[in-house]
Amino acid sequence: MSDGGRGTQRAATRAGLDVAGLRGEFPIFAAMGPRFHYLDNAATGQICRAAAETLVDFETRARANVKRGVYRLADEATRAFEEARARIAGYLGAREAREVVITSGTTHALNLAAHTLCARLHPGDEILLTCAEHHSNIVPWQLAGRRAGAVIRAVPLAEDGRLDLDRLEALVSRRTKVVAATHCSNVTGALTDIGRLAEAARAVGAVLVVDGAQRAPHGPLDVQALGCDLYAFSGHKVFAATGAGALWIRGELADELPPFMGGGEMIRRVTLEASTFAPPPHRFEAGTPPIGPALALGAAVAWLAGLDWPAIHAHEQRLLERLLEGLRTIRGLRLLGPADTRARAPLVSFLVEGVHPHDVCQLLDAFGVCTRGGHHCAQPLHEALGAEASVRASIALYNDDADIDALLAGLEEVVRRLA
Amino acid sequence: MSAELYHRAIVETAKETAEAARLPAPDVTVEEDNPLCGDRIVLDLLFRDGRVAAVGHKTRGCLLTRAAAAVLARRVPGCAASDLFRAIASLQDLLEGRDGSPSWPELAMFAPVRAVKSRHECVLLPFRALERALASVPPAAERKP
Incomplete structure (x- = not known):
């Protein structure tokens, strides 16, 4: 049986984070091509090569x-x-x-x-x-x-x-x-x-x-x-x-x-x-x-x-800051929950005034951006936040600046077309 | 594919729901939720001589749900239950890609939704409410002159 847990550590070295290398450890990115901006990680993450190979090896x-x-x-x-x-x-x-x-x-x-x-x-x-x-x-x-x-x-x-x-x-x-x-x-x-x-x-x-x-x-x-x-x-x-x-x-x-x-x-x-x-x-x-x-x-x-988690945390936090900063410039956008980056994971939910979350997510799909719309199985929290549903963008270790920028560009278009 | 859903007819039709209102004394009222997103329609029907005399609704939903609710509100008055069941079936056929043309021509605006399975329920929500309303209307109300 192959040991997927070893021999694949080249992506994140102690010298710093190689995001392209990390993405290379996730087969979906090669399969989907460059116009694939996966920001629905809170729903499910993409499978890493180590896990995929182990699964196939066991089953076959x-x-x-x-x-x-x-x-x-x-x-x-x-x-x-x-x-x-x-x-x-x-x-x-x-x-x-x-x-x-x-x-x-x-x-x-x-x-x-x-x-x-x-x-x-x-x-x-x-x-x-x-x-x-x-x-x-x-x-x-x-x-x-x-x-x-x-x-x-x-x-x-x-x-x-x-x-x-x-x-x-x-x-x-x-x-x-x-x-x-x-x-x-x-x-x-x-x-x-x-x-x-x-x-x-x-x-x-x-x-x-x-x-x-x-x-x-x-x-x-x-x-x-x-x-x-x-x-x-x-x-x-x-x-x-x-x-x-x-x-x-x-x-x-x-x-x-x-x-x-x-x-x-x-x-x-x-x-x-x-x-x-x-x-x-x-x-x-x-x-x-x-x-x-x-x-x-x-x-x-x-x-x-085996990954360099301090480097990954810094990377995720930088992307979160880039996302929050970009969202603040979009007309009619309301963030749900804390607006700062203190003690939070890199995920953000928001509303675009006058546009239903499902419509936002559907149009973002046209930009190759995968986000989640709905109540995210958290209706009491949405009620406490004064919303029925929201759009959620969630970041994982393999996301990069291009993912965030594609989301922000897509949101500008959503506002232009539907708000 | 995603952008094609938002053509002018859907966007314009959805706007009609802003003017929608509930009926003061309906024969039947149903509430239908989309459990994925919490969207909701409250639908009222009033019957006369075996046909729907008036429809009222309050719809909270996406563009697809609101456009579907607007078509329903426009078309349902004057229809008998049998006409409405046929219309519901024709919409389901349209979304599933089965042969046949929809009972009401404007339902064809939802043809691009066929390719996006996860949004079928958005279009169907008002019609599921209608189906439940028709099933729960007291026989006496349907027969009243």
């Missing part, structure tokens, strides 16, 4: 189920799967690989979290969310809350479009059993002060669940330093394949939690009357996992972990 040359067969091919698949888990654990800064559960993505991971934590909830308990959540970090808690009789509360926005964490004291009490928050808004790009949430949760013995889908593509993490208890992210947003993601669960907590789904591979013993369950992470991985996508995820994060 090394495919077997994991955790079962004793023949060589199956044994190698199991070994590769567990190695991918270890690489994901490394990217997250987890203490042990067994703390990482392979899921189909962030939505699966957060549903798993809500379902298993629901067993600890009682009527009258409270689940604290924030109004900046993606629907996948709202709806699972509503379902869990309904099952347990627990109440949902939410941290509101402050004037500047960031979360008003000064309200935490009033919102967190002994009734609070779960705090679930995004690490980075998928609409405004604002980063959440997870440390502050962790402190508040810890003070009342609540569990802190973090949706890391938008933060994970921007460099390796340290979940232990963050102070959370569970952390979810998706493979397809970190330049791997669709179909795999991960949920990190702090080891001691994972040991206490009941299974989510039942089936093969998550048991110790099954009788017709009852079952006992495997220890984590297998307890939470019923059935055949997404093996190929998980291996691709392992390859992607191993490749990412």
Whole structure:
């Protein structure tokens, strides 16, 4: 089996960032040609060569189920799967690989979290969310809350479009059993002060669940330093394949939690009357996992972990500044959320006065610019920001000045034709 | 392909929705949302002698949704339910590229949308509302003189 996680580090050297080299590690750019300006990275990132090669190699040359067969091919698949888990654990800064559960993505991971934590909830308990959540970090808690009789509360926005964490004291009490928050808004790009949430949760013995889908593509993490208890992210947003993601669960907590789904591979013993369950992470991985996508995820994060992240952050921030500066010059454009670059990921949502976001995105497509229009599965946040929907441009490590300039030129044309 | 959607007929027709208003005492009212973007139409119908006597609506949406709502508001008065179901089917045929001409000639303005699958729902939103409204109208209201 090829090892896509090694041998492809030439793109970002310690001497500085070679963006053209980085783009060369993503096959789509050669396939699409120069008039392709992909700025929908918050929805999905493009797949890197390391992940694509690993996926194809597994599915065409090394495919077997994991955790079962004793023949060589199956044994190698199991070994590769567990190695991918270890690489994901490394990217997250987890203490042990067994703390990482392979899921189909962030939505699966957060549903798993809500379902298993629901067993600890009682009527009258409270689940604290924030109004900046993606629907996948709202709806699972509503379902869990309904099952347990627990109440949902939410941290509101402050004037500047960031979360008003000064309200935490009033919102967190002994009734609070779960705090679930995004690490980075998928609409405004604002980063959440997870440390502050962790402190508040810890003070009342609540569990802190973090949706890391938008933060994970921007460099390796340290979940232990963050102070959370569970952390979810998706493979397809970190330049791997669709179909795999991960949920990190702090080891001691994972040991206490009941299974989510039942089936093969998550048991110790099954009788017709009852079952006992495997220890984590297998307890939470019923059935055949997404093996190929998980291996691709392992390859992607191993490749990412070797890049020069200070240089990439500087590059992403420079593009964000160029974008924000350009947007400010466009007539009738309104930014949603914070207007500065402090503590935010490189993504921006905005409205063009008098033009529907879908119409903006459709016309931008004519310029080869890929952006997202809609509520981005964050209707409560849009409501708090006073909008129904917005246009979102989201930057990844492979974007360059030409992408930003094409977007700005396209927006000028949108205003000229439709505003 | 994307730019072709925004030809003059669609842009001009969409402007008509700015003047649209709800009916004061409709026989039936439905709300229809586009779950992708939160666009919404509230549609009112009033019946007389088995036909739609008046239509009112409030539409919040993109140019395609608003143009479709404007065509609907223009054409629906005077129609029987059977005419309207035929018109809805003809619009779906147009978007799916099936043979036949649309019941109302101006629906042809949406032909360029055929190539952009993700925007079909934008055009169909007002017609989905109409379909639900027709299905939920009380029989007594439809028969009233």
